[in-house]
Amino acid sequence: MGLNGKVAIITGASSGIGRAVARNLNEAGVRFLLTGRREDRLSELKEELNHAAIFPCDISDPGVPESLLKTALDSFGRCDIVFNNAGVITTGSIDEIKLEDISYMVRVNVEAAFRMAYVALKHFKSAGSGFLINTSSLLGTKVRPTAGAYAGTKFAIEALTEALRLELAKTNIGVACVEPGLVQTELHRNWEIHPAQSLNIPRPLKPEDIARVVRFILEQPDHVRLARILVVPSDQEL
Ligand SMILES: NC(=O)c1ccc[n+]([C@@H]2O[C@H](COP(=O)([O-])OP(=O)(O)OC[C@H]3O[C@@H](n4cnc5c(N)ncnc54)[C@H](OP(=O)(O)O)[C@@H]3O)[C@@H](O)[C@H]2O)c1
Structure with a gap:
């Protein structure tokens, strides 16, 4: 996909991976509708980017995905990419x-992501093209004690992505998921012991590492699909 002038909805854009993806794709000429609950963070990011609008909201509100698409179309006249990324643990x-x-x-992690995918796909089908990228996790591929519930939500994202890959074969609509290992973001900010310590990962990934991968997925030629990419810190054993 040529990215210059394309329009992306990014959920979970107020910090971490979503914010890094916006910054990276901004360099490629993408325009954005950014969403998350923290309006101040979204406004700061909007100021940094060349063309962005914001939509502060709680993604668990069932009407939000439809409103996001409508706002992107009203603001920019198109929507080409959805980065379905908001998540909690x-x-x-x-x-x-x-x-x-x-x-x-x-x-x-599940209902809002499926609703966002549903709305995005209806639009991409009527537009004839588009790209959906979902944020899964290493824990979308395996389970760890105490992480069963979170892993369950990410297994659901894997199922969503794989079902769509099959359903969208032979179309101009791409779908993929990224499966990060430990990334230094705000996801674990309330944990007493950070997983970098408990899992002995002195050098976790940076959000920018995932952003490069998302850009790489989007920039593949039309006949190539990178359906899922596992990205882990070299220090990560579990
Ligand atoms: N960090 C890791 O080690 C890691 C590893 C694998 C996968 N992931 C996945 O990566 C994705 C991004 O997480 P991150 O690591 O970048 O963490 P983060 O810095 O905490 O970012 C999470 C984003 O999701 C948004 N969000 C959470 N709940 C929301 C809600 N109810 N409504 C709207 N937005 C909401 C947050 O925005 P507000 O707080 O402003 O609402 C924030 O922008 C998540 O799906 C996470 O599961 C992370």
């Missing part, structure tokens, strides 16, 4: 984790 053994926390995580 809650961990604990299955008999001790708070069920309300699992429920909220499922609403954000």
